[in-house]
Amino acid sequence: MSEPQTIAEMKQVLEAVLLTAGEPLSLEMLLRPFAGGMERATLRMLLDELRQEWQGRSMELVQVNSGWRFQARADLAPFIVRLNPERPARYSRAALETLAIIAYRQPVTRGDIEEIRGVVVNPNIMRQFMERNWIDIVGQKEVPGRPSLYATTKTFLDDFGLRSLSELPPMQQFTEQEIQPDLL
């Protein structure tokens, strides 16, 4: 195929690019296959059409922090998971609490995390999230010892299907719970 000319051809290119990507693609990246032959406005329009065409089908075109991606419809995921019997390891409560502190209170130092949790932070926990590229160091705090400041990354948002931190579930206050003690 020479350079795509018709809307149909452009959508096929776009669909193929997104279905093979394995990661979210930004608008800038999605323009590359067209080698300068597409306007951003057209691209947005085509993405929107593609999204609508796929509605109700096996995959859905969604927008996350770093861009657009096709993902399996949520209700199909349980069947896909059966393909690989080794289920992905779940994180320990300590790890999840640490991650939550970084996500909701960022940027934070290890000291901040320790103060909130009341216990020493296991360095392995930080390491595993760094390795997964969910958190990274965004600076040093201007206090004695200049401790590192940690924050969540774009990959964290992408992996949780979020466009921005504001889409994180809102924090609930203890007192709100108090009303329904039976929930415990």
Add this chain to the structure above:
Amino acid sequence: MSEPQTIAEMKQVLEAVLLTAGEPLSLEMLLRPFAGGMERATLRMLLDELRQEWQGRSMELVQVNSGWRFQARADLAPFIVRLNPERPARYSRAALETLAIIAYRQPVTRGDIEEIRGVVVNPNIMRQFMERNWIDIVGQKEVPGRPSLYATTKTFLDDFGLRSLSELPPMQQFTEQEIQPDLL
């Protein structure tokens, strides 16, 4: 979604599984998502229907040695490739020096280059510049072994935006340069 009941639901599961797998899936693997609820014959039939439904679209369902996979239609692949322009590796120092010697001292034999650089020339270096059509053989030197004489080509000049070799920066010794930097 509870266990897929209809043919349409089963096909959606299959499609999602194949589009997210990242590798070819054997019939045995493709049966797993259905947790025993599907016959091999049915699976084959569904795969065949899926294959036909995708005909002429952006992806094609193909059977390779180790199983089934969705792959981008061959004529769309070149556009996908543009997404990740493989960062061209840099030429090694040895390669650049070899090219410089050919440019400034042409026509030269490999022996000449080796004499100037003091080390053996890796044949791959010559080959990569030949493949790029930057150098070629313009003759053989009348010495034992009749070694090839290399020179730069018109493509080399074009790629460097030169009309002739005399437009290459003339070279002087380092020390002289420092005295008369304006000459460069």
Add this chain to the structure above:
Amino acid sequence: MAVQLAFDVRIYGEQLDSIPQDLYIPPDALAVYLEAFEGPLDLLLYLIRKHNLDILDIPMAQLTSQYMEYVEKMRESRLELAAEYLLMSAMLIEIKSRMLLPKPETLEQEEDPRAELVRRLMEYEAIKLAAERLDALPQAGREIQVARAYYEHIAEASWPEVSFDELMVAWQSVLKRASHFQHHRVGRAELSVREHMSLVLRRLQQESLVEFTQLFDVVNDGMPKLVVYFLAILELAREGLVRITQQVAFSPIYLQAADTPATLQGT
């Protein structure tokens, strides 16, 4: 009230869904159970919930004695007690004693000694809940499956970029290392000569024998170019890359590549 555990606790391989109501817990089980707490704040929150205490008006005496009771059990079962637990004991006792002190009426109203503890407990509780909600979100690789179908990676010829400067730096380093080129200079004129050497050789590849005057385009090439051609031929001859032949004086002069079979000579 049986308190549901938000995590797996197994005793002798049996799932423990709730914490036993009676105070007596077999020491081994206690170990598993206490280890399930994420720290003193977690234990305190558990006690507050279990005994339905009001977090905004914590009865310090009651909470402190319950906390100490657990900590004592941990020591009895010779568990390695994290320092944080002991630190918290001290803090609880301190708050309790400060509350027992009569408040001097003359002073400004003093902050409730429990305020800091309450703030920390509330913050920790909020994070605990946030962690659970975070874990409940769909996650890539778990509930989110991203499309990653195959495509043929056609190797599009992509060559490394090279600039003038790089070429020059490379040549410079060659010169620096090669001692017999120590004083070598390559000027524009010499580059032209070398270029034309290649041109002549290229031509001699196609036409094995070229008459000398045919190499020059006297009409179109300016004098400088003709000179360069001439110098190129001389240099080629000097380096033994071409043979120049003439049968007799004033007859045409022929050029051929040095590697051309000798039989062609003098044709």
